[in-house]
Amino acid sequence: MSIKEKTNSDQDLKVSDWELDFYSRPIIENNGKKRWELIISSSKNFKTEDVFLWNKVCPANEVNSIWLTKSLKEALYDAEKKGWAKPPKIRFWRSSMKSIIKKSIENLEIEALVSRRTYELFDRIEYLEQEIYPKEKGFVRGVLAPSYTSNIATDPKPLPEAVRGDALTISEISIEELRSAQDWPIEFGDIFPLKKSLNDNNLVPGLRLFSKDRSLALAAWFSSLEPVKLQIEQNQLVLEASENDKWLVTDLPKKDAIKLNDKFNQTKNNSYGYQFISIQTTPYTEKFTGFWILRDIKLIS
Numbered sequence: 355m356s357i358k359e360k361t362n363s364d365q366d367l368k369v370s371d372w373e374l375d376f377y378s379r380p381i382i383e384n385n386g387k388k389r390w391e392l393i394i395s396s397s398k399n400f401k402t403e404d405v406f407l408w409n410k411v412c413p414a415n416e417v418n419s420i421w422l423t424k425s426l427k428e429a430l431y432d433a434e435k436k437g438w439a440k441p442p443k444i445r446f447w448r449s450s451m452k453s454i455i456k457k458s459i460e461n462l463e464i465e466a467l468v469s470r471r472t473y474e475l476f477d478r479i480e481y482l483e484q485e486i487y488p489k490e491k492g493f494v495r496g497v498l499a500p501s502y503t504s505n506i507a508t509d510p511k512p513l514p515e516a517v518r519g520d521a522l523t524i525s526e527i528s529i530e531e532l533r534s535a536q537d538w539p540i541e542f543g544d545i546f547p548l549k550k551s552l553n554d555n556n557l558v559p560g561l562r563l564f565s566k567d568r569s570l571a572l573a574a575w576f577s578s579l580e581p582v583k584l585q586i587e588q589n590q591l592v593l594e595a596s597e598n599d600k601w602l603v604t605d606l607p608k609k610d611a612i613k614l615n616d617k618f619n620q621t622k623n624n625s626y627g628y629q630f631i632s633i634q635t636t637p638y639t640e641k642f643t644g645f646w647i648l649r650d651i652k653l654i655s
Contacts, residue, residue, distance in 0.1 A: 583651075
C-alpha cells in the first residue's frame with residue numbers, strides 16, 4: 355500500500371475517545387465468584403453518529419493489568435475492523451482500579467484520563483444493569499458493586515482567585531440553541547450531540563463566566579478540570595469535576611438557592627440532565643473562549 359493510499363484509508367476511519375470501566379458486576383458465576391467485566395464505549399462526537407461498544411468477562415483470578423492490556427488490544431483490533439481509529443484518549447473513573455487501568459492503557463501508548471465525563475459509559479452500564487444482567491443466571495438484586503456515586507464526601511474547594519472571573523450569571527439556553535454549538539467559535543471546551551428525541555424548546559441551565567483580561571486563562575484551567583456537572587448544595591453552587599473534585603463556584607442567598615435548585619431539577623428532568631458552562635470576555639461577545647456541555651446523570655446503582 356502506498357503512503358497516499360494509507361493516509362486516505364486512515365482519514366476514513368471514525369475517530370472518538372473511549373470510556374472504560376473494569377470492575378465486578380451484580381452476577382455470581384457458577385464458581386461462586388463475582389463476575390468481573392470490561393465495558394467500553396466510545397464517546398459521542400460530531401464526527402460520527404455511531405458508538406463503539408465492547409464487553410468482555412474477566413475470570414476472577416485474572417483481574418490484573420496483563421489481562422486488561424491483552425483485552426484492550428482485542429478491543430482495538432475489533433474496533434479497527436469496524437472502521438474505528440485508535441482512540442486518542444481513554445477516560446475512566448474507577449479509583450480503586452486506577453493503577454491497573456492506567457498502566458494497561460499506557461501500555462498501548464494511549465492517554466489515560468481520570469474523568470467522570472463518561473456519559474455514554476454510564477448509559478451503557480445502566481442498560482446492562484436494567485435490561486441484561488437481571489435475565490442472567492446468578493444475578494444478585496441490589497448493590498453488589500456500586501457503579502457510580504455522586505455523593506462525594508469531600509467539601510468543595512473555593513475556585514482559585516486567578517480563575518474566578520470578573521462576573522458570573524446562572525442562565526438557560528434552549529435545546530435548539532445548544533444543538534448548534536458545533537458551529538460556534540470555541541477555543542477550549544468539549545461538546546457532543548444531544549439526544550435527538552428532546553423537545554427543542556426545553557431549557558438547559560448553565561453557568562456563564564466573564565473575564566475581560568483572563569478569559570483564556572480561565573478556559574484553559576477549566577479545560578484541565580474535566581468538568582462533570584453543576585449542582586446546588588445548601589446555599590452553594592458547586593462544580594463536580596475529574597474523578598472526585600468539587601469546586602465552590604459561588605455562595606448564594608438561601609432563597610435564591612432553593613429557587614435555583616428547583617429550576618435545576620426541573621430542567622434536568624425535561625432535558626436529559628444537560629447543563630453547560632461558558633466563558634467569554636463579555637456578555638456581548640459572540641466568541642467563546644470556553645464552552646462545555648455537561649450532564650447531571652441519573653445514578654445507576
